[in-house]
Amino acid sequence: MKKKTTSVLRLLAAVASLAILGAVTSTLHAEDAAPAPTPIAFADAPLKAQTTYLQAALTNGDPTATNIAPVGIAGHNAWMMVSSLLVLMMTLPGLALFYGGLVRSKNVLSVIAMCFGITAMVSVIWWAVGYSLVFGSNFGSPFLGGTENFFFKGVTSDPNTSYAYWVSQNIFAIFQLTFAIITPALIFGATAERLKFSALMAFVFCWMFIVYFPLAHMVWGSTGLMNGVWNATAKIPAIDFAGGTVVHMSSGWSALILCIILGKRVEHGHAPHNLVMTFIGTALLWVGWYGFNAGSAVAADGIAANAFLTTTIATAVGAFTWPAIEWIFRGKPTVLGFCSGAVAGLVVITPACGFVNAGGAVIIGILAGVIPYFACTYLKHLFKYDDALDTFGIHGIGGTVGALITGVLVDPAVNANLGGAPAVANGLAKAIADHSLVVAQAKAAGITILLAVVGTVVIGFVVKLLIGLRPTREAEHQGLDITDHGEEAYNN
Secondary structure, eight states: OHHHHHHHHHHHHHHHHHHHHHHHHHHHHHHHOOOOOOOBOGGGSOHHHHHHHHHHHHHTOOOGGGTBOOOOOHHHHHHHHHHHHHHHHIIIIIIHHHHHHHSOGGGHHHHHHHHHHHHHHHHHHIIIIIHHHHHOOTTOOSSOOOSTTGGGTTOSSSBOTTTOSSSBHHHHHHHHHHHHHHHHHHHTTTTTTSSOHHHHHHHHHHHIIIIIHHHHHHHHSTTOTTOTTTOTTOSSOOOOSSOIIIIIIHHHHHHHHHHHHHOOOTTOOOOOSOHHHHHHHHHHHHHHHHHHHGGGGSSSSHHHHHHHHHHHHHHHHHHHHHHHHHHHHHSSOOHHHHHHHHHHHHHHHTTTTTTOOHHHHHHHHHHHHHHHHHIIIIIHHHHTOOOTTOHIIIIIHHHHHHHHHHHHHOOGGGOGGGGSHHHHHHTHHHHHHTTOHHHHHHHHHHHHHHHHHHHHHHHHHHHHHHTOSSOOHHHHHHOHHHHHHSOOSOOO
């Protein structure tokens, strides 16, 4: 036990060392950095250039031809700050309440601690290296970004024009941080009530480097392997607007593997301890998801407006379809069914929200209410894995459905970037015109599943070997709130 505790302390010490090293390195960078070239001032530019620049700012366009450096615009920055807050709210308190209500009362604090612990640790890793490994570029690699933004070097209020012309890079970095936070947190719905907190934190630390950072760069990075919209040299011209592969498939498939490695709970099968808490968590997730999806336009523009619309429609249809199926097959529509259908609708629309029209959103909502329902109620029992809170059924299966159906329902009329220069160069525009985009989507989904499954197997067994994954049988009976955190949620 002493050796296992020492291993955890070493892991946490490594995180603290990153923080200290970053503080020192940032200071050295500030002293050594060469002065940036002075951009042409807006006031000194010709009138025609000024007019073109302002038009580009208004329409979220490219101002490069004006030779005036882009700046963070108040409206776009304001929307992205609000979006960042909304997505953070999805984890704290949205996911904590959603998962917390579904577990037994003796484990609710372990869910809250999981959400808080992941938020804190991932934030430090993101500042130190994560943001740069995802959104940097000096590696020139389709798999990882670079080192140029380690410890947020160069992450200022000026835009990173590889990703946004009119949003300050510091805001963009925090917006993307909120995605990096919630993604690993989703995994542990499958392992609820039987995974030690120390093992959870060690797993997340490794998973971010082995699974999340490479996958996020491949899908969203400027040199990413599967960034069909923005990387002209992407080998797989796939599309994922807000994280069907990066967030939902990666977490869902990792959840399946980890819950199989762990085995079933000692006390398998129970009713949620507080469905009111779960409902409140669902409502917060739905509201927060507007930041998640519409915010992924990285601007307050027409594409964001379309994502806002399609997110609403698909979620509502999913929330209607799931309990309707329950009513048909089980005689009653349940509150848990409404909550599950809403979350499934949100998951499946995520990769498609900025690429499909309202009709497509309706189809996606129906699929979200039907396919994850049967995955959660029949597939799980058929294969006898203990996905405690249906993370795989909703996020793994739902995310996969979303990634694939995006390739079928894509509508270039709602997003001009689908026909932009990078999309033409890498073949995305042709694939859409030929109705063959689903092939690239299937390749992206396959790579995501492979990375998540292999990464989770390796990390899971290494952590199990070093510090163990499960608490003792007695501790599991007593509950993780007491055994891991020394607290109780309810003191009656």
